[in-house]
Amino acid sequence: MSSDPHVRLRPIGWSDAPDLVAAAGTRRVARVTGQHRSGYDVSEFSGDVRRVQPPAAWTRPRGDPALRAAVGDWVVLDSDGANIIELLPRHALLKRGAAGEHYRQQLIAANVDHVLVVCGLDADFNPRRIERYLLVIQASGASPVLVLTKVDLLTDPALVEGAFELLGDVRAQGIPIHAVNAKSADSLVVLHQYLGPGKSAVLVGSSGAGKSTLSNTLLGREKMKTAAVRANDSRGRHTTTHRVLTPLPQGGVLIDTPGMRELKLSGEEDLADGGFxxxxxxxxxxxxxxxxxxxxxxxxxxxxxxxxxxxxxxxxHYCKLRDERDAAAVSLAQRRAEERSIQQAKPRRAKDKLGRR
Ligand SMILES: Nc1nc2c(ncn2[C@@H]2O[C@H](COP(=O)(O)OP(=O)(O)OP(=O)(O)O)[C@@H](O)[C@H]2O)c(=O)[nH]1
Ligand SMILES: [Mg+2]
Ligand SMILES: [Zn+2]
Structure with a gap:
């Protein structure tokens, strides 16, 4: 047996971060690659997939979603490898406010080093939406990179320059911007600096932006389904329906995600750090x-x-984002207070029952 318990985890992004190594010990560790109603998909090495069950506490409707695993998380499995018994510490967590009547947070990806914001240089191009993404990413602990796809469709180089000019505020923050053809491996060589052994990246953006096309080109095979966008407005058809983590041939992993209709702030964003x-x-x-x-x-x-x-x-735009952030922060505080009171009520209820016996 190898004396290095994590040797098989490195090709799926294990980084040897000291807190992670210490928390894992010599236990059975796996990475979450997918999340489904019937359980989590995890890998213990590159090419492996196993459906496992979460701890009972994660299946309860209430409670802080950040305490449950997301795609990209490292978890400890029981000795049979059938159940998750613990979530290991994470260094980054990308989340957003989820759509719906009640305030909720939705986890997008955990333990990513870079978030690649994918935006088409067609009717998808929208600097305000990009600023919103960057604000949400700022709160995640991962570094943003802007990837403008479909540069091959622009016949006039002045149009590309124009797009970069409209992103002056983004450039001023020092956020890298790359214009690429997601279908061409040569064009994607500029992205290799964000990928590779020990690194994890997630692709986010609207449907049809080219996230899965980019994934397939980097992977060198058509793993993800892709579909043409609508001709009139460049909108995609929500082809990808689940988040999927895949190891890359050059090392490291890439997480493809479903296109987002709307990116709500989670309430934890800092506008000063987020470009304002x-x-x-x-x-x-x-x-x-x-x-x-x-x-x-x-x-x-x-x-x-x-x-x-x-x-x-x-x-x-700043005022709009600030008001939205403030409203989400109030809802988040209320939600956390409710959860605390539920937690505190639990032992009391148990005691009442015992007393009645
Ligand atoms: N010419 C060109 N077409 C691209 C490029 N990137 C993506 N496409 C096309 O855009 C369409 C949508 O691409 P997808 O990769 O399915 O988009 P997606 O972001 O994964 O969309 P969802 O899964 O719905 O979120 C497909 O027809 C791709 O071939 C590019 O750089 N150049
Ligand atoms: Mg897709
Ligand atoms: Zn004033």
Whole structure:
């Protein structure tokens, strides 16, 4: 037997992070590659897939979803390899607010080093949506990379330049941007710096952006199904329906995800770190500390809009994101308080029952 218990995990992205190694010990470790109603898919080595069952606590409807495994997580299995018994510590977690009446968070991927935001250079191109993605990624602990696909469809190079110009704020944050043809392996060589042994990346973006096409080209085989977008508006058909983690031939892993209709903020985003540092700083320079930036005298925000140093549309977008983040943060706090009171009520209820006997 090998003296290195994690040798088979390295090709599926094991990073030898000290806290992970310490928590795993010599137990049976696997990586979550898929999540289904009937259980989790996990791999103990490259090419392996096994359907396992989660601990009972994870199947209860309430409770913090971040305490359950997501695709990309490392978990400890029981000795038969049939059940997950523990979730190992993670270094990054990408999540969003889930659509629906009640506030919930949805986990997108865990333990990723890079989040590749995939956006087509067709009607999918939308700088405001990209800014929203970057804000959500900022809270994840992973680094964002912007991948603009379908560059081969643009016959005029000026159009590509125009797209880069519209992403000035993104570039100013130092976020890398690559324009690629997702169907060409040569074109994707620029992405190899984010992939490789010990590294994990996830692809996010709207349906039809080319996430699965990109996955297949990097994999060198047609593992993922792809489908043509609608001609009139470049919208995809939600071809990918589950998140899937796949080891790459050059090492490391890539997670493909279903196209997102809407990316709601989770409430944990920091606007200053998420690309709006300048606006947050300006707000601090107004004469009144509680300035609403409407008609107050000495308002630094209005002054910046007036002298053209702050784009009004960008400011409006910032306000929208800030209000959404604040509302989500209130819901998140309420949700956590409810969960705490349920947790605290449990032992009391058990005691009541014992007392009645
Ligand atoms: N010409 C060209 N076509 C591309 C490129 N990337 C993707 N496509 C095409 O765009 C369509 C949608 O690609 P998919 O890979 O299925 O998109 P997706 O992001 O996985 O979509 P969902 O699974 O629905 O979220 C397919 O017809 C691809 O062939 C590209 O860089 N160039
Ligand atoms: Mg897809
Ligand atoms: Zn002000």
């Amino acid at each position: 540092e300048d606006i947050e700083a300006l707000s601090g320079m107004c004469r009144f500390s509680d300035c609403g930036h409407s008609n107050e005298p000495g308002c630094a925000v209005n002054a910046a809009i007036a002298d053209g140093s702050l784009d009004e549309a960008r400011y409006a």
